[in-house]
Amino acid sequence: MFSGASNFVEGVDTAFAFIFGVSAFFIIAITAFMIYTVIRFKRSKVKNPKQFRGSVTLELIWTIIPTILVLMMFYYGYMGFAPMRNVPDDVMEVEAIGRMWEWEFVYENGKSSKDLVIPVNRPVKLNLKAEDVNHSLFIPAFRVKEDVVPGYDNYMWFTPYYIGDYEILCTEYCGMLHSAMTADAKVLDSAEFEQWYADLSQQKEEEKPEGFEITKSNGCFACHSRDGSKLVGPSFKGLYGSENVVITDGEERTITADEDYLKTSIINPNQDVVKGYNPGLMQSYEGVISDEDIDKIVEYLKTEK
Amino acid sequence: MESTQATNHVSYLQHKPHKIGILNWILSTDHKRIGLLYLYSIMVFFIVAAFLGLLMRIEKFAPGETIMDAQTYNGVFTVHGIIMIFIIVIPGLAAVFGNFFLPILIGAKDVAFPKLNLFSWYIYIAGAILALISQFASGGAPDTGWTFYVPYSADSSTNVIWALTAAFILGFSSILTGLNFIVTIHRLRAPGMSWFRMPLFPWSIYATSWIQVLATPIVGITLLMVIAERTLNIGFFDPALGGDPILFQHLFWIYSHPAVYIMILPAMGVVTEIFPTFSQKPIFGYSAIALSSVAIAAVGYFVWGHHMFTTGISYWSRWFFSFLTFIVAVPSAIKVFNWISTMYGGSIDLKPPLLWAIGFIFLFMIGGLTGLVLGALATNVHVHDTTFVVAHFHYIIFGGMGFAFFAGLHYWFPKMFGKMYNIKLANISFIITFIGFNVLYFPLFIIGLQGMPRRYFDYFPEYQYGHVISTIGAFILIIGIFIMLFNFFRGARKGEIAPANPWKGVTLDWQIESPPTLLNFDEIPVITEKPYTFKKEEEA
Ligand SMILES: [Cu+2]
Numbered sequence: 001m002f003s004g005a006s007n008f009v010e011g012v013d014t015a016f017a018f019i020f021g022v023s024a025f026f027i028i029a030i031t032a033f034m035i036y037t038v039i040r041f042k043r044s045k046v047k048n049p050k051q052f053r054g055s056v057t058l059e060l061i062w063t064i065i066p067t068i069l070v071l072m073m074f075y076y077g078y079m080g081f082a083p084m085r086n087v088p089d090d091v092m093e094v095e096a097i098g099r100m101w102e103w104e105f106v107y108e109n110g111k112s113s114k115d116l117v118i119p120v121n122r123p124v125k126l127n128l129k130a131e132d133v134n135h136s137l138f139i140p141a142f143r144v145k146e147d148v149v150p151g152y153d154n155y156m157w158f159t160p161y162y163i164g165d166y167e168i169l170c171t172e173y174c175g176m177l178h179s180a181m182t183a184d185a186k187v188l189d190s191a192e193f194e195q196w197y198a199d200l201s202q203q204k205e206e207e208k209p210e211g212f213e214i215t216k217s218n219g220c221f222a223c224h225s226r227d228g229s230k231l232v233g234p235s236f237k238g239l240y241g242s243e244n245v246v247i248t249d250g251e252e253r254t255i256t257a258d259e260d261y262l263k264t265s266i267i268n269p270n271q272d273v274v275k276g277y278n279p280g281l282m283q284s285y286e287g288v289i290s291d292e293d294i295d296k297i298v299e300y301l302k303t304e305k
Numbered sequence: 306m307e308s309t310q311a312t313n314h315v316s317y318l319q320h321k322p323h324k325i326g327i328l329n330w331i332l333s334t335d336h337k338r339i340g341l342l343y344l345y346s347i348m349v350f351f352i353v354a355a356f357l358g359l360l361m362r363i364e365k366f367a368p369g370e371t372i373m374d375a376q377t378y379n380g381v382f383t384v385h386g387i388i389m390i391f392i393i394v395i396p397g398l399a400a401v402f403g404n405f406f407l408p409i410l411i412g413a414k415d416v417a418f419p420k421l422n423l424f425s426w427y428i429y430i431a432g433a434i435l436a437l438i439s440q441f442a443s444g445g446a447p448d449t450g451w452t453f454y455v456p457y458s459a460d461s462s463t464n465v466i467w468a469l470t471a472a473f474i475l476g477f478s479s480i481l482t483g484l485n486f487i488v489t490i491h492r493l494r495a496p497g498m499s500w501f502r503m504p505l506f507p508w509s510i511y512a513t514s515w516i517q518v519l520a521t522p523i524v525g526i527t528l529l530m531v532i533a534e535r536t537l538n539i540g541f542f543d544p545a546l547g548g549d550p551i552l553f554q555h556l557f558w559i560y561s562h563p564a565v566y567i568m569i570l571p572a573m574g575v576v577t578e579i580f581p582t583f584s585q586k587p588i589f590g591y592s593a594i595a596l597s598s599v600a601i602a603a604v605g606y607f608v609w610g611h612h613m614f615t616t617g618i619s620y621w622s623r624w625f626f627s628f629l630t631f632i633v634a635v636p637s638a639i640k641v642f643n644w645i646s647t648m649y650g651g652s653i654d655l656k657p658p659l660l661w662a663i664g665f666i667f668l669f670m671i672g673g674l675t676g677l678v679l680g681a682l683a684t685n686v687h688v689h690d691t692t693f694v695v696a697h698f699h700y701i702i703f704g705g706m707g708f709a710f711f712a713g714l715h716y717w718f719p720k721m722f723g724k725m726y727n728i729k730l731a732n733i734s735f736i737i738t739f740i741g742f743n744v745l746y747f748p749l750f751i752i753g754l755q756g757m758p759r760r761y762f763d764y765f766p767e768y769q770y771g772h773v774i775s776t777i778g779a780f781i782l783i784i785g786i787f788i789m790l791f792n793f794f795r796g797a798r799k800g801e802i803a804p805a806n807p808w809k810g811v812t813l814d815w816q817i818e819s820p821p822t823l824l825n826f827d828e829i830p831v832i833t834e835k836p837y838t839f840k841k842e843e844e845a
């Protein structure tokens with residue numbers, strides 16, 4: 001009856017239609033009956049109302065009929081859902097990584113992308129990984145959503161039916177920029193996809209110091225840019241060795257961003273708050289990142305010129 | 306009984322043993338004064354939280370930053386949720402009308418433990434103040450949402466601990482009040498009042514109290530565990546410390562789903578009192594209504610998993626929780642049919658309390674039926690954590706519990722204060738509030754179905770029309786509520802003197818003076834017949 005962007009649309013929308021149909025009928029019928037009752041039995045018309053107290057037959061009727069209807073709703077819901085956990089064998093697997101506040105999709109050949117690029121008409125399975133807090137991957141057009149929880153191996157699958165771009169949203173609250181944690185699902189025809197997939201030229205990134213990877217996997221880039229632009233926090237570009245005004249215990253002072261300062265900024269960010277930024281946004285990474293790794297991050301920060 | 310005859314009696318409001326005015330309130334163990342203490346505190350917090358809600362709506366008027374930044378927005382929706390849920394809706398009807406009318410309706414002079422009752426209010430206030438502090442203290446407002454999901458709540462550098470402690474303390478108030486009511490109902494019913502001669506509001510309070518006593522400790526412990534996680538680095542829930550984040554969600558919803566019934570059961574109880582009075586006809590299906598409250602309370606414990614359908618919980622548990630969720634919907638439907646049948650064939654007087662109660666049925670129906678969309682697996686996957694859910698629970702909690710609260714206030718106001726509000730103004734405020742409510746929340750169903758997630762500071766332009774309509778609704782709603790509050794304040798100060806029984810009710814609350822005397826009854830009544838027995842006009 002319904003068709004849409006993925007193989008699940010039909011089942012899900014059938015369940016919607018059934019539940020909404022039954023609900024609309026009851027809302028309209030009951031409301032109309034209430035209005036009729038209030039008008040028909042106005043106090044000015046009825047002086048001595050009959051004093052009946054109930055009816056077993058009626059109680060049975062309105063227990064049994066709703067029970068049957070809700071069991072049917074359960075059935076439709078179940079039928080639309082069951083295939084979602086039943087992954088076919090010939091799927092293409094992609095790792096979907098959620099971190100504050102971006103998605104990353106990693107393919108079997110090592111290719112990584114900010115958008116989910118997939119071929120049309122081929123089942124895709126997303127293996128969901130969270131690097132920090134809970135997220136949830138939602139593609140409204142495909143009617144799929146699964147939570148991305150650290151420490152858990154959740155998954156989802158679907159077959160896209162049409163070529164086009166679809167929104168991917170994060171639907172589990174994950175902190176400040178939760179609403180910016182979006183991406184695109186780009187459905188291509190197979191030839192185009194193969195071409196994109198085989199092209200690994202973008203992947204050969206310049207040699208990065210070890211600290212870069214640590215910084216990246218801790219989600220620092222969600223708040224700190226590398227190109228000088230201001231995000232939630234100040235950019236890392238040219239940070240090392242620069243002179244900054246910070247507020248310490250309500251007093252303004254000027255510091256030079258040396259190794260010690262950078263370390264304190266990571267371990268105890270609210271001690272010296274950079275002027276023009278709010279305290280309390282950056283959490284302390286003490287105990288979260290080992291001292292060794294913090295040193296590596298600082299080494300890396302020195303290279304951001 | 307006319308109130309002029311009451312002159313030789315001293316009402317509870319005139320009973321002032323202390324010289325300093327305020328002491329008559331904060332040292333009083335009278336269940337009626339404690340009910341009013343809750344009423345006033347809840348009113349103040351309601352205005353604060355509603356204002357936060359309005360700020361959120363204004364922010365959403367346009368995509369991107371409108372009046373506040375993302376971090377502020379996250380704090381605002383968190384504190385809005387914490388205040389509304391833990392400080393207003395959970396104590397809500399039970400604390401205000403349960404305290405004031407439970408003893409009266411069962412023919413008692415007070416609750417079983419009056420001092421404990423006052424103490425519960427102090428605990429409540431302590432928790433409430435702590436929650437307010439969490440908003441303003443130096444670390445910044447908590448930004449986890451009222452659900453405190455770990456790992457985020459273990460990581461966030463804002464005042465999460467303050468908020469957790471506040472919710473923990475408020476839980477104690479809830480447990481003690483529940484305990485008090487259970488004992489009161491068991492021990493203090495008037496002679497002759499068997500369980501099935503008890504009016505239905507006390508029945509609903511009874512079911513609610515058991516949930517409060519049994520479920521609240523679970524969330525209390527859970528919140529303590531998060532505090533321990535944050536302060537002592539013990540890995541209960543945070544995977545970075547070796548914990549299990551899904552365990553938190555289970556524990557949280559094992560309490561928080563039954564908590565929905567803590568909110569809604571007393572609301573159902575209130576409207577159950579209103580329909581017979583304004584139809585001059587016994588409640589239809591007394592035992593069906595009484596037992597369905599108990600059924601809801603019992604089955605309601607086993608459906609928490611429907612909040613977690615997308616977390617990756619097992620295939621079979623999704624199946625099981627969905628099935629039970631549908632089963633628990635049936636008792637609510639039974640109640641709706643019984644309320645309407647109570648009106649059918651009656652002599653209906655469409656006064657403000659009945660108007661609010663009918664509004665309650667309409668909104669509660671929409672809230673309940675959209676709940677079925679969330680209970681069905683396939684549809685849940687699509688609308689989970691979208692504004693569809695936000696609309697659904699506002700229809701249940703605000704449209705249901707909130708409207709029933711206002712219905713109860715209009716119903717019992719003349720009894721509580723011995724004065725009458727302006728009926729015409731009350732009708733106007735109902736109509737404005739009702740329209741505003743639907744304009745505010747209905748569009749959220751639509752954009753939720755389109756895919757608009759909840760707790761989103763920013764959104765894509767295709768959802769803007771829904772947000773704009775919704776924000777307009779918020780303003781209409783606020784106007785309606787302020788007219789209502791104004792009407793109450795004016796009524797309490799210079800309204801007409803209310804007769805003892807303005808609505809011709811037959812429950813015990815209407816057989817005593819307005820306002821009641823300190824001990825409610827001169828002589829404890831003896832109950833000889835079923836509740837809701839109306840006499841013919843001539844006999845009366
Ligand atoms: Cu998110």
Ligand SMILES: [Cu+2]
Nearest residue numbers: 562609611612
């Ligand atoms: Cu629930």
